Amino acid sequence: MKHLPKHLRPRWRYLAVGIKAWPDADLDRRSFQRSVWFAAQNLLGDAGSADADLSLLSFEFGDGEGEALVRARRGHAERARAALACIDEVNGDPVGVFVRGISGTVRGCEEKYLGRRRELSGERSVVFADAERAAVERDGLIDVRLDGAFAGATELDFE
Template sequence: MKHLPKHLRPRWRYLAVTVESWPDADVDRGAFQRELWYAGQNLLGDAGSADADLTVLDFDFADGYGETVVRARRGHADAARAAVACVDEVNGHPVGVAVRGTSGTVRACEEKYLGRRGELFEQRKVAFENDRRAAHARNGDVDVRLDGSFVGATELDFE
């Protein structure tokens, strides 16, 4: 089966959503998805909910705090925001949800609104154990390549 041409494929918007609850709350992706569908159906009706096509893509929840990315069809982002705002409990646990932002790609949504920045590193040569070696530097930490593996070091080890 052939793929649809790009101009016929559905377009999506991605909502960055934070979820807060009590530390002992049991909230998982499936339960949050179910509550989101119910909220969308109650608010938008069957046809509106089907048009918005709300889907939870990535869900991370621990110790009462979580983040997720919710996908919605382009043109239905406002309806999706309203449906997300209607979620007030998951698995019998009260939750507070907030939409932090909307983006056109999952990656931009995570990096811009959820703080999941891609790690930036710089590759350079360093002197380690009196020998010149390849290293990867990021956030003040340096990983030095040594015999097929890496050794962790800091900037202070090279002065």
């Protein structure tokens, strides 16, 4: 099947959602998605809910706190925010749902509002085991390439 031209593809907005509940609450992706659809249908009606097309892209929950990434059609972000504000329970467990922010890309939404920073890495040359070798540095950790494999090292290994 052929892809639509870029100007005909649907455009999306991504909502970063924070979730708070009691520590013993049992929430999963499926039940939260169902609650999102139910809230949108009750607030916006069948046609409005279909237009907003809310769907859950990612979901994490544990120990009473969680976060989710919800996708909505462009132009319906404020309606989606209102529908999410209507969620007060999931599977009978009381929850608090709040929108942290809205972005035009998944990556931007994750980095800016969900705290999932891009991993910074860089290549450099180091002296390891009496030879100069290529290494990849990520968040203070250094992986040195040794004959097709990597060895983990720290800054202290090079001094």
